[in-house]
Amino acid sequence: MTEDPRRRTPRTDAVLADPAVAAAAARLGRVRVKTAVAATLEACRSGAVAPEDVVAHVLAVLPASATSLRRVVNATGVVVHTNLGRAPLSPAAVEAVTVAAGATDVELDLATGRRGRRGAAALAALAARVPDAGGVHVVNNGAAALALAACALATGRRIVIARGELVEIGDGFRIPELLESTGASLREVGSTNRVHLADYEAALDDETAFVLKVHPSNFRVEGFTSSVPVDALSALCREHGVPLVVDIGSGLLAPHPRLPDEPDATTVLRDGATLVTASGDKLLGGPQAGLLLGSAELVERLRRHPLARALRVDKLTLAALEATLTGPPPPVAVALAGRPEELLARARRLALAIGPDLATAVESEGRVGGGGAPGLPLPSAAVALPADLAEPLRSGEPPVVGRVADGRLMLDLLAVPAEADDELAEVVRRVATAERAG
Template sequence: MSDVSGSELRALMARVPSVEKVMASAEFAPLVSGYGRTQVLNALRDALDAWRLRAQSADAEGNPPLGALDSAQLQATVEAALRGRNESRLRSVFNLTGTVLHTNLGRALLPDESVRAVMTALTQPANLEFDLATGKRGDRDDLIDELICELTGAEAATVVNNNAAAVLLTLSALAAKKEVVVSRGELVEIGGAFRIPDIMSRAGAKLREVGTTNRTHLKDYDEAINARTALLMKVHASNYAISGFTKEAGLAEIAPLAHARGLAVAVDLGSGTLVDLSEWGLPREPTVRETVEAGADIVTFSGDKLLGGPQAGLIVGRRDLIAKIKKHPLKRALRVGKLTLAALEPVLQLYRAPEKLAERLTTLRLLTRSADEIHSAAQRVQLVLQQALGARYTVAAEPMFSQIGSGALPVDVLPSHGLVVRMADGKRGGRHLLALEKQLREMARPVIGRIADDALRLDLRCLEAADEAQLIAQLTAQYQGK
């Protein structure tokens, strides 16, 4: 390659080979074979346009001119562009945030049984809405509603794409143009500024607030009931807690009142669970079965939080109310596809053997990992990370606290261990820690931690054996590449 003067620029550009000649060259044959002619052609034109623009800019501004077009460099540029264009935007990451059900990182991880079921549904036709017994069209809810009812004690069930949709559909079907009585202390907001009053408005129902933020009595519900009342509603405050001078009218009080007045009670459990988590040393949450047995006529809850399944919203309750909900036009818009049903059924089946749940259900296994087990992992990773980062930083294995996440049990924490990265000179990290955090995010498999108290913190609760081996290999490669 040799530099040319500005006066020779036009002649240089004229000697650039035609697009068709480049496409037909031996260097581009593997690209065309791998990515297809259309993609390669577009990427090549972009690369040539960019080269011409740089050449013209250099000549106009009096800068040193570009050298003659290098065919090898052109091929490398096009290949890099194609690789970047075809890389999936949805990437696997290491969740070292300390939040098990991290909303931004996909919440619950599915067990192997679900993964296999989804693969089958992806690659083979399935009886999604086909009744194998009668040979006629079926209802996709039939695939799992019997199982859901078995586990919850409800009369009937249906599934939509998330719990917000479950609440929206329930209110639209049962309370449109009527009033729904809710305690002021239960008007929650979840992620993305999604608020109970807003969803009630979108459903066409009128919110009737009762009580105060911290105290609501049974008489408040009683006095609010009128001819326009459709439902009494309880919303489980799963993403916040009020303490101090408080009073809450429980479901066991509200349900008899509602039924005596000819009304139904709907309960939004949010991150509902099917088992008593205290059996595994976790904070206790009301189960769906307990809620049904306490008198709830409709219960809504998530599939991808404490349940440990795919994103879904489950609605269980009285048969007549579920039938009305399923007939509503919104049900078709909010229904789930075959992949969600394929993933959900194996998760629900795991609950038939609760004594094996902590071993088989990924979410519960991560939540119940012992601090000692995580500490051992931290010690194994600490040396490798220290070598990879070099002398500018110190890496220490220290105790820390994980959280469940996704609005589940927000004030409860889980003893854990992890790695804490600080500046070796003892100074505040500032931009250096931010740069390191960015560097980790840009690795082949991004490492996601959090910066707090002038340190980068990597909680290893969610780093199981296979992921630990991959992380160590990735860090080792980083260290050897220095």
Template sequence: MSVLFRHLPSMDRLLRHLEADPELAGRPRAMLRDLADGFLGLLREEIRSGALTAEDELALERMLPRLTAFVRLKSRPHFRRVLNATGVVIHTNLGRSCLAEAATEAVIDACRNYSNLEFDLATGKRGSRYAHVEEILCRITGAEAALVVNNNASAVLITLDTLAKDREVIVSRGQLVEIGGSFRIPDVMRKSGATLVEVGATNRTHLRDYENAVTENTGMLLKVHCSNFRIIGFTKEVPLAELVTLGRSRGIPVVEDLGSGNFFDFARIPGLALSEPTVPQTVASGADVVTFSGDKVLGGPQAGIIVGRKKWIDKIKKNPLNRALRIDKMTLAALEATFRLYLDMDRAREEIPTLSMITASADELRAKARSLAARLRRELAGRASVSTRPGASRVGGGSFPEYDLPTTLVAVDPAAPVSVEALRAALLAVDPPLVGRVEEGSLLLDPRTLRRDEFPLAASALIQGLDSAGPATERH
């Protein structure tokens, strides 16, 4: 064992090799040194365990390929690109909505250069960062005023804190939702200092329930759109317009949390049975304040958007919390570029990836699946059988929870001895990782969320995955 330890390559020799590798160019020397030291530690452990027993196995030329692979793997950024073949368009765990090209370019421009973030070019004095998006937001929603914070949870929090702190907020019992990460409406309300007043039953709430609950200490009527679940059967909820009438008669603001902000009328697309209220429709119904997310169905960056009547929005703007929840220049740039696309709905559908994916036709998806399957058969060369089958996609992000979107799936069944589960796990370690889903014994890839220009990357990922999922002797 001591002889084997003396045959370990020196740190200097390992570093010279790593620094000469063009694929590792730009890695700091300190990082390479740490990784080389980690590789040597791995070799020492293999010597101690008896996994390494021969001196020639420690020869530098034998070690270099393994060293390079080790360093490339360990030096990759922790946060990186993933290929989404799950068919879930707004995949919360994979970053939700992808930005339109125009929004991406706007973010890059905002990052590379100085900007008029808080500088009024008309007066040469300090300006407001929110002015960059408020006008266009009011134009496309029909609202009198608007404000943007860093996510919709923040939008709900600051609205409650401003309009109902130390007062009562009336909510239907069936709308006390919990979304991802154990975020619950009652918890946010408690944090804001408001007191929750539940009315109605889980499945049925009437206008009289709200009327009977109103007191001199009522600060808000809150309607929460149940975007991530449905109660079906013997149900009833009070239409927003009726709540608005009640609120106006009692001088109480009516707030609707839409959750997933939607500007596109999906009913206009043949065969697409998606029906949700849009933001402009909700504003037109008379809600005093409407809150929604920027990175769900809207298809923009993470943001919490607040629109409504000027008298209430102005109060929210003055809340000291606004400073803590404000958005940065990159979010502003992406939002403005995304909102500009919505000035032309046909262009928005074409250029905003979220809308384009949701509204993709059955024929388009069938053609994409056949193209992907043909490529995989050619490149996998018999290492897996590849076929297509009908299936379903999901919108995701808590939106349209009960709707399946028809699609055509590509099924990949690896040849023995590689199992489907082993392949699925191996695909998470390749570069870039490929995330699909396993159903009925097959790895399924949904072309709805995989762009055509990503097909070569998907094929490469599968080759890498099959290589690493095979027996150790085969891999060596």
């Protein structure tokens, strides 16, 4: 009589003691690994997994790391892709996060042994990059920076803002609702497409806490339009003794030659803004953070407000921000500096490596993304593939995310580091081979 192989199902403790499984438990946690072992042993008892394959099956079903997040190759042509986590960190910033993950001197002066200023080096680096700012502060995102300003300055008072700047910033969140949630009220001026200096002047009164100018960021209005520049608005605000707060959105700290219409903190401060708010994980190319730059007295007032504690950034963000500001150019800056002819040369090499029967190098246009420079095309190059490879590549290892246009899958190289080309070619070949075999 043949022995039922299910009788050879190994014991739980025996599987957990296997060196490879034990190593996985040390990396991923014993609870997660034990759950995978229990499920595999149940499958073994039902005959779905052979006893000799139990360990291999356990290792196969376990994730590669303790996070469910997966590294993705961004071949969409969008440099700051919100759904892909916006700005990828530079190697220097990644190393800084690793250092900061352990015990650090984030709030300790090692020379005196006393408490030190939290994030002093990161704040000093930010101040050095924007010398026109009398004071700087960092909170956990761009919306938080604006909310802190409104809460500290305008609770129970009024914010003057142009109707055309009452924008929605993504996922249903809207600037007016954010501001009103702090207890401030809004005084809308102008129309959706045109606003004049006189509109602002007529709205200023004793209830005005500050005038707010918001860069539309993720849309563009063309045609019969007008807006008031920061320098004219700042002169009016000084005359009436009210602050001018400017939300530039994407975190550009200084003018950029490829983004002539994108506001930057340095220019806006020089034009007279009292306070500038911005994001750190867009054009700055750093971690998610909200930047506040401007009048030293005003920034200190915001820093000391009780809400600032709730919006405080952690040591990982401070470390990544400092490395972004002081280290080599982050990936966003590298992508924006990419030369179309070099991108096309890379696309041709990739197409040849993948196979000319499958891939073709083509010119393309990328975008900044993340609400930056809406509508501005960035000359780029892509590898064109059959559109039916889009889903298998998204499911590959690593996942490759491109865009489908004109019936083809375009793997745009604008946001793909050059050092990733060999891996990208290998993934495409592997996936295409599997699809043909299937």
